Amino acid sequence: MSFTGFSTEDFAVFTINGLDERMEKLKQHVRPKLEDLGSHFAPTLSSLTGDEMFAHVAKHARRTKNPPADTWVAFAANPRGYKMLPHFQIGLWETHLFIWFALIYEAPDKEAYGEKLSGNIDVISKSIPGDFVWSTDHTKPDAIRHKDLSKDELFSMFERLQTVKKAEILCGLHIPRDETIALEPSELINKIDTVFRKLLPLYKMA
Template identity: 50%
Template sequence: MSKIKWTNKDFKVFTIDGLEQRMDALNIQVRPKFNQLGEQFATYFSSQLGEEFFPHVAKHARRTVNPPKDSWVAFAPYKRGYKSLPHFQIGLWHTHLFIVLAIIYEAPQKNVMAERLLAYKSLLEQLPNDFIVSGDHMSPEAISLEEAKEEDNLEALLIRLRDVKKGEFLIGRHIPKEQATKLTASELHQLTEETFESLLPIYNIIVGK
């Protein structure tokens, strides 16, 4: 079981001024935790989904000016990358922890994936009400699944994923910093695994299993 616990110091990394200073803090403070979670949950996904999954810890290598506002470890069944595939993520913004399943704009088959999700929208609507949905992986903002169901934003997000080149779809949990830092390592592990367990059937729909 993971011994990872998030602290206020982890979240404060994303408030440090300067690219070099923030990257140094990120590499020392946060990335080792993502590496550990990567090893652990890659094994989890490989076991649960019947194919080998690989962890991808964000490197932020292309940045030359702006420091990263968030960071993460992603999981996908491809060793060389994850952005073109539906993938799972554990990550941090300065305000919250996120545990999500994502389809981002680089995915070449996202229109097909969106059609599959639209066909099984009722399964999405049965996920826990504290889940969130988002249409932009570059933004910390999201809406609750409960709100998305009430206002039919869920279908709108899926249609945008299908029809708009920049359309994206993320679903999972956002845990506010204040709550995340109070969780023990055991509680955090349990919450993360419970979130992914709820998302596994959705992943199987996306990939056509």
């Protein structure tokens, strides 16, 4: 595998002003690494989930003015797209690397999934590692650590998924920029693999 890990330069891409300038550096530095991760993890996730998983590297094609603040590769059981489906992601903001299981606002059966999560709240509460994080908006970099959430707060996130049209749920791990840069490529691969395995029950519920 040709993945070389992430560098200071990769994260610095998000400080470049101007859509064209940032996109050029994204394509040059970050996208090839996301493609490497995509081709590495698609077979792994296919084998773990039992569904054939396809890698989708973000193209940011619809942007005309604002440069992207983050970028990613997503994995879903459809060669044409991932946004409508439960999926996994690996990506970067300027401050950190994220590894997610996600169900975002385009997904049609969020209500049923919210019910499933609510019904399994005890299991989820116990099985998700404390340093993992939850988010209800994939367009924002911040998230809440699992160990800082009460069961009631978790429950209200799951309930929101059932009642709010634009609701989303994401669970995974954030690795700070400096820690990500310090990791050897093989260490980062192993870390991502471990996170995906921990998130697998959430995918299976979906």
